[in-house]
Amino acid sequence: MPVIEVTNLHKEYGRVTAVDDVSFAVEPGEIFGILGPNGAGKTTTVECISGLRAPDGGSVRVLGLNPVADRDELHQTVGVQLQEAGLPDKLKVHEVMRLYASFYRDPADVDGLLRRLGLAGKADARYKKLSGGQKQRLAIALALIGNPRVVILDELTTGLDPHARRETWGLVEQVRAAGVTVLLVTHFMEEAERLCDRLALIDRGRVVAVDTPAGLAERTGAGQRMRFRPSVPIEDAELLALPEVDSVTRHGAQFELSGNAQLTQAVTALLARRQIVAEGLRVEQASLDDAFITLTAAKEN
Amino acid sequence: MTAMTVNAAAPAHARRRLTAQGFRALVGMHLKLMRREPGVFVMIVLPVVLLIIFGVIPGTKTPEADLGGRSVLDVYLPTVAAMVPLMVACTGLPSAMASFRERNTLRRFSVSPVPPGGMLAALVAVLSVFAALGVLLILLLGTLVFGAKTPSNIGAVVSSFVLGFTAVIAIGMIPAAIATSNSMANGMGIPFMILNFFFAGLYVPIAQMPHVMQTIGEYVPFGAVMDAWSGTGALWQHLAVLAGYTVLGGVASAKLFRWE
Numbered sequence: 110m111p112v113i114e115v116t117n118l119h120k121e122y123g124r125v126t127a128v129d130d131v132s133f134a135v136e137p138g139e140i141f142g143i144l145g146p147n148g149a150g151k152t153t154t155v156e157c158i159s160g161l162r163a164p165d166g167g168s169v170r171v172l173g174l175n176p177v178a179d180r181d182e183l184h185q186t187v188g189v190q191l192q193e194a195g196l197p198d199k200l201k202v203h204e205v206m207r208l209y210a211s212f213y214r215d216p217a218d219v220d221g222l223l224r225r226l227g228l229a230g231k232a233d234a235r236y237k238k239l240s241g242g243q244k245q246r247l248a249i250a251l252a253l254i255g256n257p258r259v260v261i262l263d264e265l266t267t268g269l270d271p272h273a274r275r276e277t278w279g280l281v282e283q284v285r286a287a288g289v290t291v292l293l294v295t296h297f298m299e300e301a302e303r304l305c306d307r308l309a310l311i312d313r314g315r316v317v318a319v320d321t322p323a324g325l326a327e328r329t330g331a332g333q334r335m336r337f338r339p340s341v342p343i344e345d346a347e348l349l350a351l352p353e354v355d356s357v358t359r360h361g362a363q364f365e366l367s368g369n370a371q372l373t374q375a376v377t378a379l380l381a382r383r384q385i386v387a388e389g390l391r392v393e394q395a396s397l398d399d400a401f402i403t404l405t406a407a408k409e410n
Numbered sequence: 411m412t413a414m415t416v417n418a419a420a421p422a423h424a425r426r427r428l429t430a431q432g433f434r435a436l437v438g439m440h441l442k443l444m445r446r447e448p449g450v451f452v453m454i455v456l457p458v459v460l461l462i463i464f465g466v467i468p469g470t471k472t473p474e475a476d477l478g479g480r481s482v483l484d485v486y487l488p489t490v491a492a493m494v495p496l497m498v499a500c501t502g503l504p505s506a507m508a509s510f511r512e513r514n515t516l517r518r519f520s521v522s523p524v525p526p527g528g529m530l531a532a533l534v535a536v537l538s539v540f541a542a543l544g545v546l547l548i549l550l551l552g553t554l555v556f557g558a559k560t561p562s563n564i565g566a567v568v569s570s571f572v573l574g575f576t577a578v579i580a581i582g583m584i585p586a587a588i589a590t591s592n593s594m595a596n597g598m599g600i601p602f603m604i605l606n607f608f609f610a611g612l613y614v615p616i617a618q619m620p621h622v623m624q625t626i627g628e629y630v631p632f633g634a635v636m637d638a639w640s641g642t643g644a645l646w647q648h649l650a651v652l653a654g655y656t657v658l659g660g661v662a663s664a665k666l667f668r669w670e
Contacts, residue, residue, distance in 0.1 A: 159521050181523055189521035195513035199446040200439065211435035212524045255523070 112137050112172060112259055112290045113158060119166030120153050127153040129314030130167070135259075140281065140291040142305035144298075146405060150314040151294045152192060155263050158292070159189045172258060185214055188252035188260040192267070192294075198237035202228060202247060205236065206254060213255035226250045226280060242273030249280055253289075260284060263294045278304055298397045312405040325400040332369035333394060335376065337387035338362045343380075351375050363389070432524050436532035444536065453497040454544040457490045461548055464490070465556035477617050480640075484559045485615050487552040488567075488639040492610045492632045494544035495571070498537050499578035500603035504585035504595035506533060512591055516669045526669050530586075534579060541575055566645050570638035573652035577631040578606065580659025587663040609633030616640075631655050 111134035120128040128150040135141040143151050156162045157169050160176035160183050169176055174183050196205055206223065210216035223229045226246045231239060239247065245265060252260045262281065266274040281304055285291050295301055301308055302322045310317045310325065318325055332355075345357045348366060353375035358365040366376060373392050380387055444450050464470050470482040477485050507530070510516050519526045552558040561567045582599055589595035607613065609627035616624060616636055627633030634648035 161517075161520060181525075184521060184523040191514075191517055191521060193514050194518035194521075195515050196518060197439070197443055197510070197513070197515055199443055204439070204442065208435045208439050209522060212429075212432045212522050251518075251522075 110173075111135055111170075113141075113292060114170040115154070115158065115167070116169075117167035118154060118157055118164050118169060120150075120157060120162065121165050126314055128157070128164075131309075131311060131314070131316050132167075133309040133316060133319050135290060135292055137290055138285070138288060139306040140285050140293055140304050142301045142308040143292070143294045143311060144301045144305075144308050144401070145296065145311035147296060149311045151296075151311055152263060154311070155191075155261055155292070155294050159187070159191070159261055160184070185255060186258050188255055188257035190248045190252040190260070190262045190265060192264040194248070196236045196247075198235065200236055201232070202234055202236065202239070203232040205247065206232075206250060209251050209254045215256050217254055217256050219254070222250050222253060225283070227276075240273075242269050242276065245269060245273070245277060246280065249277070249284075253284065257289060259290045259292065261292045261294075265293065265295070266297065266300060274300070298401060302397045310401065310404055317404045318400075322397050325404070326394070326397050327370075328400055328404070332367065333372040333392060334365070334367045335373055335390065335392045336363060336365050337390040339364065339380065340386040340388060341383070343383070343385060348376065348379070351379060433528060433532055436524070436529055437536055440533050440536040444540075450502065450540075453494055453502060453540075454547065456497075457493040457544070457548055458551065460493075461487070461490045461552055461556070465552070471557060477615060478640075480559065482615075483552065483556055485611065485617065485640075487549065487558045488561075488636055489611045490552070491545045491548040491571075492574070492635060493607070493612070494548065495541040495575040496578060496603050496606050496610075496632060498541040498544075499575065499582035500599035500606070501596055502540075503533070503537055503579065503582045504589055504599045505592045506537075507586035508589040508592050508595035511589070511668075511670065514670070520669055538575070538579070545571060561639050562641060563645075566638050566641070570635045570645075570648060570652065573649055573656070574631050574635035577652040577655035577659070578602075580656040580663070581631070583659050583663035584666065587667040606630060606632040610636050 113133075113135040115134070116132050118128050118131040120126075131150065131154055133141075143154060145151050153162065157164050158171060158176060160180040163177045171183060171187055176183050200208075203219065203223070206219045210219055220229070220232075223232055226249060228243065228246055228250065231243055236244070236247070249260075249262070249265070252262065265281070266277050269277060278300065281291060281293065293300075293304060305322055307319065307321055308325060309319045318328065320328065343364075345359075348354050348357050348364070351368075353371045354366055354368045356367050366372065368375075377387065464483055464486055470486075473479050473481050510529075516526045516529070519529050553560050581602060585595045585598035589598060609616075609623075609630040610632040611617075611619075616627060616633075619627070628637055628643060628648065629651055631652055634651045637643050638645055638648045
């Protein structure tokens, strides 16, 4: 049974449709990503799943619960980290943790959790004094304090420097390794690619695609692109003769080739047969980035 | 002392699925935040200083004919005492809620098992105890140290102070329900506070106000409380006025309340 099941979710604010028609299901133990441009309806979707907003249409089930009607029970078993949710500046880290721990039936050990999140040294620091990365780690700690079965993380790494971002990704992987299902909202491709088992790509309130990051990348149909300088001159025609090659462009001594997913394999095999070394070889895969642009732009027409 | 009061208050909120333990933790949080925000204590220090000044000025303790045979200190004691609940309800509560709202703290609470209403309940509980202690301190200082007359009907005074505080807390709940910044909260709360200060006789003793002003004052929360203290007019009427404000504030703030 899916942990989170969203079916034809619809939500409007006045005349503005924030979420038009969103459906997806999150399976136990996976890191499921919701990816989409700003204003696509990601946060509203998450707010409906977290019980903060009542949907105008469709249904949402989390661990079999209705998030709005069973809100109290939901928050015992689902940890939520919200975008833009603050804490009083003058509370200390361990005070915040103990405060939240007291709300749950079966709270996690505060000191252990702080250690796991690298905040043990900051236990006595006031919230105001924490860096952006530390605040985010505390937000994760608070999402985990109730020993949840599911955590929802909204724009977890927005505003973090690359180092803190990588650290945070490591934490998310740890959380999943502990058997917690993760719903991750992001607009960073790299984050989605690195962390998510599956992704729902949302654009203008609708689901454009649900797939693995690699699966989404393949959908764009874009193959590979490679660049190199051959150690010995080679004719364009010889390269174009390979069925895997679509086009050859020269920039001085440099060749730029595009073709299907087997392009690199075919070309390197040819060069090896001819005993040509490909100097400065670079290969570009169709990425999630391309998929994102292609899939969200496709709807514009 | 505070902790005891808190324990007693907890079961009343258990119905809201807020555990006694969670409520205690929230009360602890508010107490810590209060201690770290020393500005809060101005709400008690200011009236105490005012009372001490009145108490040491010679001549404030002699009965005066135009104050109905009471001394200046007798007249001002309840007025000064009223400053505490008025400041707590009209500025303390709204600005605390506004800053929680401004920082999205309420949003954070709303995804925990504690209903954000629990946090509000804990805040009101802490502020109520704070205001009660402030009033008690000022009244004891005024009567025991400076020798002001104790009111004849203690029951009327206690019930009117309690109802008066409830009424202004309910009214203060309106800015607390909607203000998104400290200045917005104060902009709404302070005029109401000044109005109450005025009709509680802080600027001009009630006895020296024109008759029409005295009549208006009966319909202002702390004007009614002062009348109940001095035994002017029908007690039931004053209590009804206070209950009316409580209902008005309660209904309006419940309708307007927003967590974000």
